[in-house]
Amino acid sequence: MPTPPTSVPALDRSRLDFYRGLLRQMLVIRRFEEKAAEAYALGKIGGFCHLYIGQEAVAVGSIAALRHDDYLMCSYREHGHALARGMSSRTVMAELFGKATGCSRGKGGSMHIFDASKGFLGGHAIVGGHIPLVTGAAFAIKYRAGDQVAVAYYGEAAVNNGAFHEALNMAALWKLPAIYLCENNRYGMGTALERASAIYDIAQRACSYDMIAETVDGMDVLAVYEATARAVKRAREGHLPTLLEVRTYRFMGHSMSDPIHGHYRTREEVDEQKKKDPIPALFHRLEAAGLMTQADYDALDAHVLAEVDAAVKFADESPEPDADQLYADVYSA
């Protein structure tokens, strides 16, 4: 994979709290997902469970560039985005456990995390299906003459389906404030990008819609932040959509039912990619700049682990949904 043409932004010492916040969020996601894997193995979490380990910098860096009233929609690999958006690890974990205290009251599960109060409008479980929904949210923003932004997160496999094409065409045609953030982790389940797409560089797809595109190093949380901030500015100020291709890598299997490397990639490849792990990458930059010590990091990690342990305990001890909830919320009053 060629190196994306993005430069590494220099650290700004006055923004230490911001950097620490990004590191903390990435750590929360990492530890949360590790605990989710454990809980899955114990049968506490059912169904499909797609972990975000390796891709943390994408959600964290991009969501840091958004405003509280912006809209986000994700694919089914969305625990990380929910946490980065500020949803509590307790309510997300409880949803994975299918409990009444879950963000979707136990009726959504791992693939359908929602918090409308935070503009977090779902995990969606049909590949590419939510991309037109984001175009619709962006349409509504412009309809109301607002200055919010709507963001779609999806994997690179989604760009080959019609929903992606239709949604981006309309967003460009109508100049809608949307960001189509492609998390290119190189594999749609077990099918490598080059085995599924006639074009390797996803960003080139934007040419079809005369849309601005950027390719970003998704293992660098600050690069993701900067690129998203540029896209947000275009959307807010000019109602212009952007296609962001963020190159990342999934360290785990496609879902909990898959082995880490499987038949479609080698252990060596996974090990090589792990050297770019976004969490140590940010920490080492902060350390090298004298902004953080190993002791600081260990303390932060311990704090995060305690939070995630508490989330698991909360989820485990929470009640199941009442039986009468079965027929609730099929229709709105």
Added chain:
Amino acid sequence: MPILTYRDALNQALREEMERDPNVFLMGEEVGVYQGAYKVSRGLLESFGEKRVVDTPITELGFAGVGVGAAMVGLRPVIEFMTWNFALLALDQIINSAAKMLYMSGGQVPIPIVFRGPGGAARQLGAQHSQAFESWYAHIPGLKVVTPATPADAKGLLKSAIRDNNPVIFLEGEMLYNMKGEVPEGEHLVPLGLADVKREGSDVTIICHSKTVIPCEKAATALAEQHGVSAEVIDLRSIRPLDTETILASVRKTNRCVIVEEGWPFCGVGAQVVDEIQRVAFDDLDAPVIRVTGADVPMPYNKALERATKPNVDSIIEAVKTVSYMD
């Protein structure tokens, strides 16, 4: 009371609801500049502008999704499909997004949207353009399904559908657009889920919806005049929610029932109605319920073959005679 066509009654409903609520907008293929493929949206672009009458590319999946996404954040879209045949491309958005969003979000995200357009067969449009999809959508929890048969109901049901906080599948009759009838002015609302007894009778219940209401009413007249049979004709108007109360009250009175629909027989609307009747009113029946449906084939082009697929006055009369043990 003013006489309007079914088409203009729909137009009036759209106009009134767009005037009432700035969150209502119309989107679809050819709804604006072209004035609507079937002219339902005639004049709306001139009245409401491009912001609220939005022409789309030919991209049913895409603009259905745009509508659902806009509804997720508070708008009230009316999405026009040029015909429901094309909406097959949008099924993922209708079923996986619109119908389920409220439930899978734990009640957080309602989808107030109307998907509307002509359904059913017209004349010699062939297999891909001649389909009645009521039962497909009625199968899905989370959707409401409405099938107006008259200009007054077209207006009253569309206004109610636009105000409903759920996704409503609004199937207009392609052959009904020119039909004329009295339409109340202004605030005329027909509640979703309420059938209409078109004609009272005591010997047999004929249940129908959409354009089969017309042959059923003609059959009822002929039955009374030629056979001395008093038929009660019920227009379901809504397929989901289904007005089982009106259906059961009628069957308990007449003890006989024929169900007529344009769609295919297998897993059709009538199959559901039969289930409701036999489960609750089995002991009230004097004969098995009979269904008159479209033929179980893709629609042929040939005029005579096409005619043979559709329920008609004669086939409805024959069914009534069968459940009445006549002949």
